[in-house]
Amino acid sequence: MKAALVQLNVSDDPVANLPVTVQLVRDAAAQGAQFILTPEVTNCVSTSREHQKSVLQLEADDITLAALRQVASDTGVWLLIGSLGLKTEDADGRFANRSFLIAPDGSIAARYDKIHMFDVQINETETYRESAGYRPGTQAVMAQTPFANIGLSICYDMRFPLLYQSLASAGAQILTAPAAFSPVTGAAHWHALLRARAIETGCFVLAPAQTGTHASTNHKTRDTYGHSLVVDPWGEVILDAETDTGVYIFDLNMEKGVAARQKVPSLANRRRFSDP
Template sequence: MKTALLQITSSDDPAENLEAVRAMMADAAAQGARFILTPEVTNCVSTSTTRQREVLQHEEDDISLTGLREQAAALGVWLLIGSLGIKTHDADGRFANRSFMINPQGEIVARYDKIHMFDVQVTESETFRESANYRPGTRAVVADTDFGKVGMTICYDLRFPHLHSALARAGARILTVPAAFSPVTGAAHWESLLRARAIENGCWVIAPAQTGEHPNTRGKTRYTYGHSMVVAPWGEVLIDAGTETGIHFFDLDDSSVTEARRRVPSQTHVRPFDGP
């Protein structure tokens, strides 16, 4: 099945980002894509909590979710919205970082809230505290599609192999890792971790990413690594999108999962153990 990754540079204006993504989706579908994937925080990249509170919306009111569902239905494609920043009704006012699987009728077939929060200091001048504004999810999710089961993760989840292994054991043959990766950690770890998750689980790993310098009306400038990537179940990197925005295509072939797992059936060898 022809599949398309969208590599984008979202601003802190959801309406502007929505129009850009809808146009890219139309272009991808016109070139034959049946499954389209967008990166993490497709609707808004911002370092300002004030700006996020101004423009983010609850799921039932979110213009990005509504507009992208409508576009998926109009084009008749499957769509993974890598994630949207979504307001919640939590007492502490934190948002959810939520991924959506949309079917060709525009219906939501699965939702996944990012479990692992990016609370790190990658350099002396670059610190992230995702948990200050976003609350972690608590449930792993496998989406049922007509092309296979898809294990849904987001960005920093990539560093937690037990999550991906659980998804694979639950039937996932494709793992999605939409991201807005830091340039520092991206250069050091992105490809290695993606290839490891593919090899360990005999799964396709599809990772659409944000890239470049993100225009913001408030807060400091945010930069992301880019390099949207597709890794086949045997570990081959089929796409490395570099740092430019654009659409990248590949053929998603389920038989390669079967072959990789036949050669190294590691998921059938998982054993319980004691300690340490």
């Protein structure tokens, strides 16, 4: 089947971002893609928690989710909304970083809240404390579709291989890793991490990404790495979108996963052990 990654450069304004995203998803469907994936924080990239409080919405009210569900229904495609920043009812006011798998009838087939929070200091000028604004999820999620079992993850999750091994052991054949990756860590680790997750599990890894400098209203801007990636189950990169926004079409041949797992059955060979 044909599938597509949508590489975005969204601003901190969900209303302005939405028409661009909708058009790119429709373009992907018009090119024959039956499974389309968008990046992490498809609705809004912002460095300001106060600004996020003013523009993010609850899931039930979110305009991006509603519009993209309608696009999936209109075009009859499976759509992974890599993630949306959403308000929650949590007492501490933190947001959710939530991925959605949308079925061709527009229904929500699966939800996944990002488990691992990006709390790092990359250098003297680049620090992230995702957990200050977002509360972590606690549940791994795999969704069954007619074409494959899909294991969901988001960005920083990719540094934690046990999550992916758990998904693959549960039957996942495709692992999704939508991202808004730092350019510094992206240049050093992006390709290596995604290839490793594919090799370890014998799964396709599909990683749609944000790219470039993200426009911001009266706040510090943020840069992301781009390079939306498709890695096959043997660890070969079959698509690298580099840094331009747009639609990137590829073929998804699920037989490759069967062949890779037969050659190196690492999941079947795993053994339990005691910690040191």
